[in-house]
Amino acid sequence: MTYEFAKVERKGRITIVTLNRPEVMNAMHSPAHFELHRVFDEFANDPEQWIAIVTGAGEKAFSAGNDLKWQAAGGKRGWDKSGFAGLTERFDCDKPIIAAVNGVAMGGGFEIALACDLIIAAENAVFALPEPRVGLAALAGGLHRLPRQIGLKRAMGMILTGRHVSAREGFELGFVNEVVSQGQALAAAERWANLILQNGPMSIRASKQTIHRGLGVSLEQALAEQRDYPAVKALAASEDYIEGPKAFSEKRAPQWKGR
Structure with missing residues (x-):
C-alpha cells in the first residue's frame, strides 16, 4: 500500500x-x-x-x-x-x-x-x-x-x-x-x-501484555490474573511453546513460527 x-x-x-x-x-x-x-x-x-x-x-x-x-x-x-x-x-x-x-x-x-x-x-x-x-x-x-x-x-x-x-x-x-x-x-x-x-515472538507479546496490564493493578492481582491474559494463554497454546524447550534440549537454534 x-x-x-x-x-x-x-x-x-x-x-x-x-x-x-x-x-x-x-x-x-x-x-x-x-x-x-x-x-x-x-x-x-x-x-x-x-x-x-x-x-x-x-x-x-x-x-x-x-x-x-x-x-x-x-x-x-x-x-x-x-x-x-x-x-x-x-x-x-x-x-x-x-x-x-x-x-x-x-x-x-x-x-x-x-x-x-x-x-x-x-x-x-x-x-x-x-x-x-x-x-x-x-x-x-x-x-x-x-x-x-x-x-x-x-x-x-x-x-x-x-x-x-x-x-x-x-x-x-x-x-x-x-x-x-x-x-x-x-x-x-x-x-x-x-x-x-532471537526470542520467541509469542513470548515477547505475552511479556509486553503482562507488563502493561500488571502495571495497572496491584502486584497481588497481577500475579493472580496473569495466566488469564490473552497473550499468555496464546503463548501456552502455541507451537513455539513446545519448540523453545525442544530446541534447547537438542542444542540448536529454535525455529519460531509466531503461532
Missing part, C-alpha cells in the same frame, strides 16, 4: 515506518494521523511482521509534534481511536515498537516516542514537552507516560518548565535505552530489533 505521509519498508520480520513530512520537521496534522492509524493497523494485523521501528525523514527531526501552522491556518484537528500518529492510544498491540529518534522529538513527537517500547536516540536528538509555552498541554499521553517512566519529580521538572533535554540526559533520566552517533539511530534500532527476534 502507498502512503502520502509515511514510508513503510519491510525487512524480514521488521516493519520500518518513517514519518515523512520533512518540510515541517515531520510535524503531524490530521491527515497524517489517520494515515498512520492505517499503517499501524496493517502492522498489527500482519502475522508475518513481528516488530516495528518508527523514525523520521531527513536529518533534523524525528517529529516536531503537532503541526501548529496547520492548526493556526484553520486545519481540522483530530485522529482515529489509536491516538496521535496512530500510536499514543494503541493499547491492543502486543508486538514491540521501537522509536529510532534521529533529531528533534518535541511535544507530540516526544509523545510518539514515549508510546513506543524502546527509544534509541542519536546524539543530536532533543526531547521536550513544550506545550505550555504555546498555551497547550501534552494530552496525547506525555503527561501520563513520562511520570510513569522516569518518576514524578523528574517528569514535573521537564513538564512545568518545557525545557529541552538532550539524548544523553534522556538516557540518564531513564526514558532513552541507548544513545548512538548522529545518523545511526535507525541502524541501532534494527540491531535491537534483531536481538528481540
Whole structure:
C-alpha cells in the first residue's frame, strides 16, 4: 500500500515506518494521523511482521509534534481511536515498537516516542514537552507516560518548565535505552530489533501484555490474573511453546513460527 505521509519498508520480520513530512520537521496534522492509524493497523494485523521501528525523514527531526501552522491556518484537528500518529492510544498491540529518534522529538513527537517500547536516540536528538509555552498541554499521553517512566519529580521538572533535554540526559533520566552517533539511530534500532527476534515472538507479546496490564493493578492481582491474559494463554497454546524447550534440549537454534 502507498502512503502520502509515511514510508513503510519491510525487512524480514521488521516493519520500518518513517514519518515523512520533512518540510515541517515531520510535524503531524490530521491527515497524517489517520494515515498512520492505517499503517499501524496493517502492522498489527500482519502475522508475518513481528516488530516495528518508527523514525523520521531527513536529518533534523524525528517529529516536531503537532503541526501548529496547520492548526493556526484553520486545519481540522483530530485522529482515529489509536491516538496521535496512530500510536499514543494503541493499547491492543502486543508486538514491540521501537522509536529510532534521529533529531528533534518535541511535544507530540516526544509523545510518539514515549508510546513506543524502546527509544534509541542519536546524539543530536532533543526531547521536550513544550506545550505550555504555546498555551497547550501534552494530552496525547506525555503527561501520563513520562511520570510513569522516569518518576514524578523528574517528569514535573521537564513538564512545568518545557525545557529541552538532550539524548544523553534522556538516557540518564531513564526514558532513552541507548544513545548512538548522529545518523545511526535507525541502524541501532534494527540491531535491537534483531536481538528481540532471537526470542520467541509469542513470548515477547505475552511479556509486553503482562507488563502493561500488571502495571495497572496491584502486584497481588497481577500475579493472580496473569495466566488469564490473552497473550499468555496464546503463548501456552502455541507451537513455539513446545519448540523453545525442544530446541534447547537438542542444542540448536529454535525455529519460531509466531503461532
